[in-house]
Amino acid sequence: MLALQNLSLARGGKILFEGASVRxxxxxxxxxxxxxxxxxxxxxALLAGALTPxxxxxxxxxxxxxxxxxxxxxxxxxxxLDFVLTGDAELIQLEAEMxxxxxxxxxxxxxxxxxxxxxxGGYSARARAAEVLAGLGFSSADGARPVAEFSGGWRxxxxxARALFCRSDLLLLxxxxxxxDLDAILWLEDWLENIAATLIVVSHDREFLDAVAGHILAxxxxxxxxxxxxxxxxxxxxxxxxxxxQAAYAAQQRQIAHLTRYIERFRAxxxxxxxxxxRLKALARMEVIAAAHVDSPFxxxxxxxxxxxxxxLTLARAATxxxxxxxxxxxxxxxxxxxxxGLIGRNGAGKSTLVKLLAGExxxxxxxxxxxxxxxxxxxxxxxxxxxxPDESPLQHLLRQEPETPEQLLRDYLGGFDFRxxxxxxxxxxxxxxxxxxxxxxxxxxxxxxLLLLxxxxxxxDLxxxxxxxxxxxxxxxxxxxxxxxxxxxxxxxxxxxxxxDGRARPFxxxxxxxxxxxxxxxxxxxxxxxEGKKFARRQLRAKSAAARQEILQKRRPxxxxxxxxxxxxxxxxxxxxxxxxxxxxxxxYAPKADRQRHEVLARRQKExxxxxxxxxxxWLEIQETLENLPPPAMSEATTGWD
Numbered sequence: 001m002l003a004l005q006n007l008s009l010a011r012g013g014k015i016l017f018e019g020a021s022v023r024x025x026x027x028x029x030x031x032x033x034x035x036x037x038x039x040x041x042x043x044x045a046l047l048a049g050a051l052t053p054x055x056x057x058x059x060x061x062x063x064x065x066x067x068x069x070x071x072x073x074x075x076x077x078x079x080x081l082d083f084v085l086t087g088d089a090e091l092i093q094l095e096a097e098m099x100x101x102x103x104x105x106x107x108x109x110x111x112x113x114x115x116x117x118x119x120x121g122g123y124s125a126r127a128r129a130a131e132v133l134a135g136l137g138f139s140s141a142d143g144a145r146p147v148a149e150f151s152g153g154w155r156x157x158x159x160x161a162r163a164l165f166c167r168s169d170l171l172l173l174x175x176x177x178x179x180x181d182l183d184a185i186l187w188l189e190d191w192l193e194n195i196a197a198t199l200i201v202v203s204h205d206r207e208f209l210d211a212v213a214g215h216i217l218a219x220x221x222x223x224x225x226x227x228x229x230x231x232x233x234x235x236x237x238x239x240x241x242x243x244x245x246q247a248a249y250a251a252q253q254r255q256i257a258h259l260t261r262y263i264e265r266f267r268a269x270x271x272x273x274x275x276x277x278x279r280l281k282a283l284a285r286m287e288v289i290a291a292a293h294v295d296s297p298f299x300x301x302x303x304x305x306x307x308x309x310x311x312x313l314t315l316a317r318a319a320t321x322x323x324x325x326x327x328x329x330x331x332x333x334x335x336x337x338x339x340x341x342g343l344i345g346r347n348g349a350g351k352s353t354l355v356k357l358l359a360g361e362x363x364x365x366x367x368x369x370x371x372x373x374x375x376x377x378x379x380x381x382x383x384x385x386x387x388x389x390p391d392e393s394p395l396q397h398l399l400r401q402e403p404e405t406p407e408q409l410l411r412d413y414l415g416g417f418d419f420r421x422x423x424x425x426x427x428x429x430x431x432x433x434x435x436x437x438x439x440x441x442x443x444x445x446x447x448x449x450x451l452l453l454l455x456x457x458x459x460x461x462d463l464x465x466x467x468x469x470x471x472x473x474x475x476x477x478x479x480x481x482x483x484x485x486x487x488x489x490x491x492x493x494x495x496x497x498x499x500x501x502d503g504r505a506r507p508f509x510x511x512x513x514x515x516x517x518x519x520x521x522x523x524x525x526x527x528x529x530x531x532e533g534k535k536f537a538r539r540q541l542r543a544k545s546a547a548a549r550q551e552i553l554q555k556r557r558p559x560x561x562x563x564x565x566x567x568x569x570x571x572x573x574x575x576x577x578x579x580x581x582x583x584x585x586x587x588x589x590y591a592p593k594a595d596r597q598r599h600e601v602l603a604r605r606q607k608e609x610x611x612x613x614x615x616x617x618x619x620w621l622e623i624q625e626t627l628e629n630l631p632p633p634a635m636s637e638a639t640t641g642w643d
Contacts (some may be wrong), residue, residue, distance in 0.1 A: 001025045002047075002170065002198065004224065007056035009042060016042055017053075020224040022217060026169075027059070029192070029199040030208040031231060034219030036434060036462050040202050043219070044068065044172050045128040047200070060170065067168035067197070069176065072154035073147060080150070080158055081143035084129040087162035091122055105624075120167065132161045135187035136180065137347045153179045164191060173201040177208055178459060181347040182485045183519045204463045206231045278511035279495060298468035300416035300442070302476040305450035309372035312451045312479045313358060318367035320357045325355055326365055330504055337450060339479040342494030344508060344515050346522075351483045351502045352381070355455045358481060378449030380457050384440045390429035394419045394439050397428075401443060417442045418465075433460035440569040441469070450478040458486045487512050544586075552631055559623050566620045573613050580606045 001022040009017045016039030025032055032040050036471040045051040047060050048066060060066075067087070076083060086092055094117050101109045106457065121128065131200055133143055136157045142150075147158060156179045163171065177185050189211040191197060200217070203209050209216070209231035216227040216234040216453075227234045312335045319329035328350045335341065335358075343351045357360040389397065398410045412425050417438045428436060437460045444452075453472075458466050466486060473480065473493045484490055491512060499508040499515070508515065583589070589599050 001061070003057070003059045004046075005057045005059070007046075007058070007224075008054045009039065009046065010054060011039070011042055015222060017219075017224070018054075018222040020222065022224040022226050024198065024200070024215075024217075024226075026198050027196065028215055028626070029213050030201070030215045030217050030226075031207075031213035031234075032200055032202045032217050032219070033231070033234070033463065035464065036432070037461070038219040039220065041174060043224075044174060044200075044202075047172060064169040065167065066170045066172065067166035069156075069163045069174065070159045070170035073159055076147040078147055079144050080133065080138065080147055081126065081129055081148050083158060084133060084161045084165050085125060085554055087164075087166040088120075088125065090120060091117075091125055098310045115246070129161070129165050132164050132191070135184065136161055137184045137190060145163060157184075164188075164195075168197045171195065171197045171199050173203075175202055175204065177205050177485060182344065182487070182515075183346050183523075185485055186516055186519060190445050196352060200543070204458070204466060205474070205486055205488075206463060206466075270542075278491060278513075281491075285443065297418040298416065298465050299415070300445065300468065302445055302478075303448045305337075305372040305376065305448055305478045307376075308450055308477060309374050311336050312339075312372050312375055314368070314370045315357070316368040318357065318369060318371070319365040320353065320362045321365060322353075322362075326503075328357070328503055328505065329365075331357075331367065333358075333498075333505065335451065335479045335481065336341060337477065337479055339481075340495040341479075341481045342490045342497045343481065343483045343500055343505070344490075344497050344512075345500035346519070350505070351500045352455050354500060354505055355379075355381070355453050355481060355483060358451075359453050375451060376447065376449045377453060378444045378447060378452050379453045379455075380440060380444055381455040382459065384444070385436045388428050388439060388496050391427050393425045393427055394442070395424045397439065397443055397456070398446065402415060403444065413446065415443065434462060434465070437461055438465060445472075452476070452478060452480045452482075454480065455483045457482075458484060458489060519577070555630060556627065559627055563620065563623050563627075566623070570613065570616050570620070573609050573616070577606070577609050577613070580609065607636070 002544060004020060004022050007017050007020040008015070032043065034040055042051060046053060048068060094113055098110065098113045098117065117123070120453075130140075130143055134140070138154075138157070138161075147155065150158060154357070160173075160176055160179075163173070176188065180188065185205070185208060189208065192201075192212045199212070201209070201212060211230075213230050214228075214611065216229070216231060218225045218234065218238075227237055229237075313333075314335070315331045315333040318331035318333075319326050320331075321327040330355070343354060345351050353362065357364070359377055360369070360371075361379075392400075394414050395407070395410060398405075398414065399407070402410065410422055414420075419439070419442070423435075428439065431439070437457070441457065457469065461469070466489065470489055471494045480493060482490065482494055497508040497511070497515065499518075500504050510518075584599075584602055584606065589595075589602075
């Protein structure tokens with residue numbers, strides 16, 4: 001088993017672990033949680049051998065293969081599929097040894113290598129690597145594209161694919177869902193459920209942790225605490241423990257009472273639509289787990305918008321796209337004050353495109369976009385982080401936005417986002433992605449928008465901040481359009497789902513569970529169509545290549561037979577040559593009264609054998625060269641691509 005015993009570790013003068021111990025059994029799936037800066041990444045570095053503890057021991061079973069996602073992807077000309085295959089080091093080594101053995105003609109070694117290659121699934125490796133790429137959102141054509149052509153986010157997916165493909169004993173995943181959309185996350189959950197490796201995963205996606213983790217390893221007060229069950233079970237267990245502490249009890253009850261009142265208000269106006277009922281269940285679940293977050297460092301809310309016109313924004317017969325190319329059309333949407341719309345759809349379907357159109361950042365190709373006169377839009381997208389000034393502090397950003405507001409009020413506001421003390425006056429250049437996301441949200445919320453357009457707002461945010469955002473959005477009075485792969489956020493914030501697919505956006509009749517089923521059915525239909533296409537292509541390929549293959553085989557067979565005969569002949573000649581050498585080395589053959597005629601016969605025969613050996617070896621080399629220049633017979637279809 002994996003064991004950490006009496007572990008102590010400090011980084012940058014800060015003690016992360018002190019006397020921490022835990023044991024993880026083979027095959028366990030463990031979610032690693034803890035506030036930012038508590039040592040999750042350092043624990044991974046310890047397990048990988050990149051760090052050494054000040055005290056204590058880290059022990060893994062001997063021979064365990066460890067896999068984790070690389071932080072950087074080299075700029076390679078290698079095809080993406082080949083890059084994923086390199087995740088299995090033994091597979092690549094065996095292929096190199098097989099090529100070398102075939103060049104050297106080592107028959108027994110070739111056979112042994114092929115047996116091992118089959119044992120590790122080498123003949124289906126390309127198909128498995130293609131399956132991983134497809135599951136993470138890559139197209140069939142992407143497998144042949146050079147790694148260097150992909151953007152940063154897609155390279156991160158390639159690194160994840162490479163780690164997943166590795167036949168590891170211990171798999172370490174640090175925020176694997178950060179660059180994935182919902183359908184890729186659902187695929188990843190299924191993939192991880194079926195692996196044999198021990199899994200330790202860091203994630204801020206509670207639904208993902210519930211789906212993949214059977215244990216939760218929490219970093220609390222410089223200790224490692226292991227809980228049985230998924231993340232929801234951990235929250236309830238932690239809430240029970242905090243409730244024992246009298247200081248936290250009153251805060252728990254206030255938070256629970258607040259959510260209870262909100263749920264009752266929502267219940268009174270909720271329709272019987274499945275999505276509305278699903279949200280009621282999600283809100284009730286929040287009420288149960290609220291007690292686990294009373295010690296959260298985040299405490300903020302949305303101010304009531306000054307004006308709430310109805311509707312806020314409408315689209316009629318609208319179409320948009322990029323550089324004159326239409327990607328969405330026939331858009332009909334009415335966003336009222338109080339609308340809670342979640343956009344769902346596969347990666348690249350156009351969710352972000354629709355949000356940009358709503359925000360006025362993309363032009364209309366046709367149709368109408370009508371905004372209320374008093375519309376104030378709060379648009380959050382990943383490029384918002386790039387608009388932060390690296391030389392300015394959070395306080396300076398706010399002062400530039402509100403020069404007349406007293407500084408203490410702005411400091412109090414920033415404190416709700418955990419920018420306290422020196423953090424409030426520190427330049428943002430040194431901030432992490434999560435800290436920049438928090439600041440961008442703080443600046444956006446402060447503008448008192450009456451329409452929030454949120455495109456993946458939880459990327460880089462930890463679990464506590466995500467929960468605080470969920471709570472803040474419950475009381476927000478304006479309209480919300482949300483794109484997120486965080487199912488908990490979608491379930492607790494949105495009243496209706498819109499599906500973006502096939503160049504259209506339409507209301508989706510169902511909840512997130514129905515959407516997962518829709519994705520599965522669509523993948524199944526696409527896979528069936530692809531299989532039919534591949535079968536047809538294979539039949540054509542077989543018909544075209546059969547004659548060529550037979551022609552090659554007809555040329556190779558006599559050469560291989562002759563090669564076999566030559567090798568047998570050389571073996572016989574070598575044996576006779578050794579016997580002659582023994583006879584000619586006999587001292588009696590050279591005695592004064594020895595038989596001179598016998599000596600001459602033996603010497604003459606030795607010369608004949610040498611000439612026969614030279615002739616056979618020359619012919620053997622000629623045949624080998626001819627065989628090397630002939631094209632090989634067609635490879636097995638199981639090893640030739642994305643099938």
